[in-house]
Amino acid sequence: MLRYIVRRLLWVVVLLFAISILSFMMFFLLPGDPAAQAVPKGATPETLALIRHRMGLDLPVYKQYLNFLHGPDLIGAGHASGVLNWPPNLGWSFRNQEPVLNTILDRLPVTASLTIGAAFFWLLIGIPIGVQAALRPRSLRDRAAMGFALFGVSVPVFLVGIGLLYIFYFKLGWAPAPKYVPFGQNPLQWANQLLLAWITIAVGTAALYTRMVRGNMLEVAGEDYVRTARAKGLTERRVIIKHILRSSLTPVVTMLGLDIGVLLGGAIVTERVFGLPGVGATTVQAIFDNDLPVIQGVVLFAAFFVVMFNLAVDIFYAVLDPRVRYS
Amino acid sequence: MALLEVKDLRVRFSSDDGIVKAVDGVNFSIDRGQTLGIVGESGSGKSVTCLSIMGLARGGKVSGEALFQGNDLLKMHGDEIRQIRGKQIAMIFQDPLSSLHPFYKVGSQIAEMILAHEKTSKKDARDRAIELLRLVGIPRAERRVNDYPHQFSGGMRQRAMIAMALALDPAVLIADEPTTALDVTVQAQVMDLIERLQDEFGTAIIIVTHDLGVVADMADDVLVMYGGKPVEVADRRTAYYGPHHPYTWGLLQSIPSAGAEHTGEQLRPIKGLPPSLINLPTGCSFHPRCPYVMDVCKKEEPQLLPAAATGNGTHLSACHLSFDEKQRIWQQEVAPTR
Numbered sequence: 001m002l003r004y005i006v007r008r009l010l011w012v013v014v015l016l017f018a019i020s021i022l023s024f025m026m027f028f029l030l031p032g033d034p035a036a037q038a039v040p041k042g043a044t045p046e047t048l049a050l051i052r053h054r055m056g057l058d059l060p061v062y063k064q065y066l067n068f069l070h071g072p073d074l075i076g077a078g079h080a081s082g083v084l085n086w087p088p089n090l091g092w093s094f095r096n097q098e099p100v101l102n103t104i105l106d107r108l109p110v111t112a113s114l115t116i117g118a119a120f121f122w123l124l125i126g127i128p129i130g131v132q133a134a135l136r137p138r139s140l141r142d143r144a145a146m147g148f149a150l151f152g153v154s155v156p157v158f159l160v161g162i163g164l165l166y167i168f169y170f171k172l173g174w175a176p177a178p179k180y181v182p183f184g185q186n187p188l189q190w191a192n193q194l195l196l197a198w199i200t201i202a203v204g205t206a207a208l209y210t211r212m213v214r215g216n217m218l219e220v221a222g223e224d225y226v227r228t229a230r231a232k233g234l235t236e237r238r239v240i241i242k243h244i245l246r247s248s249l250t251p252v253v254t255m256l257g258l259d260i261g262v263l264l265g266g267a268i269v270t271e272r273v274f275g276l277p278g279v280g281a282t283t284v285q286a287i288f289d290n291d292l293p294v295i296q297g298v299v300l301f302a303a304f305f306v307v308m309f310n311l312a313v314d315i316f317y318a319v320l321d322p323r324v325r326y327s
Numbered sequence: 328m329a330l331l332e333v334k335d336l337r338v339r340f341s342s343d344d345g346i347v348k349a350v351d352g353v354n355f356s357i358d359r360g361q362t363l364g365i366v367g368e369s370g371s372g373k374s375v376t377c378l379s380i381m382g383l384a385r386g387g388k389v390s391g392e393a394l395f396q397g398n399d400l401l402k403m404h405g406d407e408i409r410q411i412r413g414k415q416i417a418m419i420f421q422d423p424l425s426s427l428h429p430f431y432k433v434g435s436q437i438a439e440m441i442l443a444h445e446k447t448s449k450k451d452a453r454d455r456a457i458e459l460l461r462l463v464g465i466p467r468a469e470r471r472v473n474d475y476p477h478q479f480s481g482g483m484r485q486r487a488m489i490a491m492a493l494a495l496d497p498a499v500l501i502a503d504e505p506t507t508a509l510d511v512t513v514q515a516q517v518m519d520l521i522e523r524l525q526d527e528f529g530t531a532i533i534i535v536t537h538d539l540g541v542v543a544d545m546a547d548d549v550l551v552m553y554g555g556k557p558v559e560v561a562d563r564r565t566a567y568y569g570p571h572h573p574y575t576w577g578l579l580q581s582i583p584s585a586g587a588e589h590t591g592e593q594l595r596p597i598k599g600l601p602p603s604l605i606n607l608p609t610g611c612s613f614h615p616r617c618p619y620v621m622d623v624c625k626k627e628e629p630q631l632l633p634a635a636a637t638g639n640g641t642h643l644s645a646c647h648l649s650f651d652e653k654q655r656i657w658q659q660e661v662a663p664t665r
Contacts, residue, residue, distance in 0.1 A: 034609065043348075140532075206502040223534050224420060224422060224425040224426040225426055225427055225428040225429070227420070227423060227426070228420060228426045228427065228428075228488075229385055230412070231381060231383060231412055231413065231417070231418040231427070232412065232417075232439070232440040232443065232491070233410060233411070233412035233413030233414055233440070233444060234413075234439065234440070234443050234445055235443070236411065237445070242439075243428055246430055247429075247430065248426075250430075308344075316434070317538060320430070320432060321429070321474070322429070322430060322475040322477070323429055323477050326475065326478060
């Protein structure tokens with residue numbers, strides 16, 4: 001088990017390294033001159049050159065990369081410039097006049113709230129429907145479940161979001177006007193505000209989980225060990241819960257970890273539709289504003305989360321499946 | 328009254344290509360301490376026969392009777408049959424690796440069965456599991472009880488399955504190809520173990536196998552199946568020393584002999600492939616592969632009849648060849664080469 005974890009950790013380091021290089025390359029590959037963004041319009045070429053020098057843009061590429069990883073304060077932002085410094089420097093947004101890290105951390109609670117609530121709902125909706133469909137394959141309920149899954153997977157997220165808003169806010173007036181309320185301030189309102197957004201994300205994701213749970217269960221139900229369980233005289237209930245579900249839900253846990261990791265990077269469309277000031281909305285705004293540091297910072301941030309959640313999920317999988325542990 | 332008596336068992340499955348007649352008219356009975364060997368190729372219906380007795384033939388339409396201590400198993404549902412499974416009639420399967428749940432320790436899977444049928448504490452069940460593992464010859468059972476199935480070797484896994492099957496001292500043990508997935512030397516060990524346990528507990532055993540050699544020692548009676556139908560029923564002596572069906576002859580001839588590399592003998596398989604159970608050949612299902620086929624074999628299905636006019640009628644064979652012809656062929660052609 002220990003060897004397994006160490007192997008995975010080493011791979012994580014390699015991955016993060018690769019991601020840092022790719023992120024760094026964005027600087028060079030995307031249009032726009034970082035120095036030009038740092039100065040007001042109408043600056044003279046000499047000023048530009050000076051700024052370029054101060055930002056270290058005239059250094060050879062590999063040196064710039066090293067600064068990117070761990071370097072001194074280059075732009076007078078008040079702290080060191082590398083991602084491996086502490087606090088990690090994810091860039092400086094000239095537009096917002098603040099470190100990208102702060103921008104992200106400000107928005108993170110919104111995205112995290114969105115993620116956790118959505119995850120709760122997609123598990124609540126997706127798994128039971130998948131289980132019911134698998135217990136009675138080809139029945140009416142199975143076909144209905146798969147119909148739901150097809151719908152959930154096909155319909156665009158913004159359509160669901162706008163649709164829900166139209167029905168529940170505009171027409172019925174049941175939902176409040178979208179406005180984010182922090183959890184600490186008023187938990188009930190926090191949930192109330194986010195409910196529609198949660199369901200928007202949950203519909204699409206639950207569909208995937210329904211299909212996966214159903215598929216896994218049908219496959220596992222045909223396994224030899226399930227036959228043995230029945231031959232032992234166990235109740236059908238026990239066979240389903242302890243034998244079939246135990247095997248079927250293990251991959252679901254893996255998927256859950258990955259989905260959460262990805263969502264923490266920002267549910268861009270949903271945040272836009274519901275006007276939630278999350279990481280995703282920030283990213284979209286940064287793209288419109290050509291705010292390269294923010295884009296780069298978010299990419300790095302999101303990639304880091306995905307990699308770390310991947311690692312967590314892999315380790316957890318070893319906890320669930322002893323064959324992985326002892327091989 | 329026999330312990331387990333199966334009468335005219337038929338199992339059909341519907342498939343998109345037609346109706347699969349997996350089992351078509353099987354009869355046998357077995358008593359305490361006896362062993363029945365059900366022999367046949369893959370697809371002969373032998374496994375489905377056993378599964379349907381236990382009510383485990385999912386999706387199959389089962390007819391006939393399976394009287395266990397006088398009660399028809401085929402008419403039982405839900406809790407009734409559930410109480411028989413594992414406790415009165417236990418079953419072990421071919422591949423012990425896939426037949427045990429990979430996520431649970433071997434000990435807890437054994438204990439699970441005990442707890443499903445008896446009101447004992449978890450600790451007692453676990454202790455019993457350790458005892459059972461020792462009984463089947465697994466060293467350091469108190470440590471091994473906490474291992475997962477993939478940590479056992481093939482032979483030990485099968486022993487563990489046997490331990491699990493015998494945990495509640497069932498009246499009948501059905502072993503479906505118990506040694507097929509094992510090395511030859513381990514096969515012998517496992518068969519020895521089964522025999523020893525039968526001596527100790529008096530369990531009635533049904534061994535399903537495709538290899539006549541496996542049950543040569545143990546079987547009191549042999550039922551040979553082909554294409555879902557019984558083609559020969561005999562006691563052990565007759566099955567090995569005087570069978571009266573071309574298929575049984577073929578099975579005996581196809582057993583590789585130990586000194587073959589010296590004599591340069593070649594393997595003698597039965598030519599052809601098992602028939603489709605949806606589109607069985609007309610007349611006798613075996614006729615396309617039979618070296619002694621006659622015209623009548625293609626048209627008329629042979630009935631399972633006593634092989635000899637005399638005798639107690641316990642030797643049955645389904646073949647159009649006359650008694651004399653069968654005797655001659657056996658003595659002159661098959662026995663010398665076997």
